[in-house]
Structure formats: C-alpha cells, structure tokens
Amino acid sequence: MHERDYQRRYAPDQPTRFLPDTLIEIVREVRLERPPEHALFDFDGTLSLIRQGWPEVMIPMMVEILKQTGTGETEAELTELVTNFVMELNGKQTIYQMIRLAEEVKRRGGSPEDPLVYKKWYHDRLMQRIAHRREGLRSGRLAREDMLVPGALAALRTLKDKGVRLYLASGTDEVYVHEEAELLGLDGYFGQHIYGAVDDYKR
Template identity: 40%
Template structure:
C-alpha cells in the first residue's frame, strides 16, 4: 500500500485562503539542493581554524542548520560569528564579521548552483530535475483561482531568488511579489513579511496559507494564526519523504504535511473543498 501523500496533523479551517506564501528553496526549487553539505563543513572550518573538529562542534553546527532552515543566510552567519567566538579556537583578530563569512559561504554555494543553471539552460537537466515534483503544477493551479494571491518569501538573497524563480519558470505566477533577503534583519525577515501582509490586508490568520520546508516559516505561520503546510521534501531525490525534515516540521507546528506536490490536484481539493 502506498504511503499517504497528504498527512493532516491538525484539522484547520480550509477554503478561505486569499494569500499563499511559498518558501522557495527545497519547497519549489532544487537549484540549491545540498546547501547544507556546503554550509556545514564551511562553518566547522571557520570555527576550528587550524585545529581538529570534535563531534560536539559538528553536532552543534548541524543541529543549528536543521533548526534555522528557512532563515536568511545573514542570520546564520551571525550565529557562526558567535560560535567562532564561543569555541575560541581562532585568534580574535582573525574572526570575520557576518558579511565576511557570508561571502565565503556564497562563493562556495554558488559554484554548484551556477553549474546546475548552466546545465538546465543547455538542456542537460530537465525542469523535473531542478524543481520539486509537482510544485509548478500546484502553483499554476492556485494562480488560476479567483481571489488567491501568491508570493515567495525566501531566506535567499533577493536578486538570487528572483533570478532563480525566473530560471525555473515560476516567477510569473507570484503576482503578489517575490521577496528575499536584504542587507539586514531589520530590512527583511519572513516574520516581517507575514506580519505586514496581515496588517495591510486586515486578514484573519485562516485567510493565509504558508508553504515551506523549513521550521522558520512554519513557526512564523503559527505565531500569526495562519495555516502551515509543511513540505518534508527529499531534495536529493526531488520527491518523497525526508523523515528528519518531517519531524522538524511537526515540532515547528505544521498543520498539514506533504513530501512533494505529486498529488497537486488532491491537495488543491483538500485546501479548497467545494
């Protein structure tokens, strides 16, 4: 018997959604698949300097990455600065600031991302290779519904998320806007976007659906009384459940869980019952 592809954790009011906010990386796009495998070693290297990493440092780094998935990179790098100072393995004068660490991380991350984009544009990778199963189909379905506005709010830098949304053909459907990280937490956060959207449109929480694979946006959704659809995606496969991610999304308060959007039609019917 096949595993259910829509898991209801909490029964919520459905059918009234007017605004749907999507995380992008790991929820729609797979262009940045594997970012954790780049950030983890980079953080450990920066913390340890010329010394040997210990299991407790490695665990602290990967636990933080898991819990902070969805937040802006600059926030993660600010935490890295704290960890470097906390462990004290690097001389104080060699400790970088958040922007310095972010540059190192982005330089390493963007090499495989640009390679994937080049392969996709050359026809060596298909749309199915660079997007989560069914995600574009689901987005298109919602975009055609009267009175429903779609948005992206991402922890990735604004210019990059807009470019990558255009690359995979998702950008035209997000009529509400595509938001991404700016220079500081004061300028942009997912919580700020959600709060201002609710205030601007005088919304009740159940009029807002938040869709994402990270605990950050799920916690933000629940803090504002919105409905949270957690995407426990196996990014490496492009479909199917990631059980570690599923557990984190449940802990964060997800109301509904899916592994991907392979059952886009059934998911739409569930969210918008007739």
C-alpha cells in the same frame, strides 16, 4: 539584537499525516469554506531544487572555521554542534546562521569575521556547487521539471486558477531568488511578489 531563533510550535509526538503518494506532511488539518485569498511559499526545498545539498557546503565550512579556534573539540563534536544550529535556523535568512557562527567563534576565544564575510564565503562555495544546474537551466540542457519539487508546479497552477494571490519569500539573497524563479518559469505565478534576503538585514 537579531531575530529570535527558531522555536518549535508543535510537539514531536503530535500526530501528522502525509498526502497520498507525496512527501507533503500535514501538521494541522484545516477546513476552509472557500479558497484562501493569499498563499505564501518558501523557495528552496519547497519549490526549487537548484540549491539542493546546501547543508553539505555550509556545515563543513563552519566546522573548518571553528576548528581554527584550537579548542581541542573533535570534528565530530563540532559537526554535531553546527548541524544543530544550522537546522534550527533553517528558514531564516542565511545571515542569521552566520551570526551564530560568529558567536560560536567568539565564545571559543577567537576573533570572528563580520557575518556578512562568512555569508560571502559560503555563497561562493555554494555557487561553485550549483553552477552546472543554473547553466543547465539557462541553456536548456536541464529540463525545468528536473529542478522543481515534484507537485510544485501543479500546486501553483491550481491556486492561480482559483484566484489565489501568490507570494514567494526566501532567506536566499533576493537577486538570486528572482534569477532562479525565472530559470524555473515560476516568476509568472508571483509577479512582483518575490522577496528575498538583502545585505542590510536589519531593515
């Protein structure tokens, strides 16, 4: 049995606010008497823009696979279905989106591949899309700032200066999180505390 799917913790109508001149949304106000001892960051979309556009790779791939089951559902119907569960599972390891894909294939009478196979197919497509970004950073053709979420570096520096221990955890495969954190010059902020997904996701 895999992890429980994402569940909303806050009602959609709960008032929130954005930090001035940013896209950072404050869901719950917290007043701290002193800086926190630890801070945990997600990677893709929180710090890094290297994999920006990943839904445009994952969702069409899944729709293609589900269309092959021959249920007669329209592409629009399948796209809505896939978009909903992909976004609900966003933030978890990629494998859980692929597990859900396999379940949807089976539900339609198909014979699904192992979720790890689907994950490899997706990752191969994604790497084709983002290869120029990774190579651009590696060669210096792209500035690191161009592939960082605005304000991310300043936030890390501020926390580090206050003695906060920083942790990086991502649903992206761990080997690529390490590589891309290094390409962006972020590895020094986290040291050994960089974590990502592994194929043996049941551990």
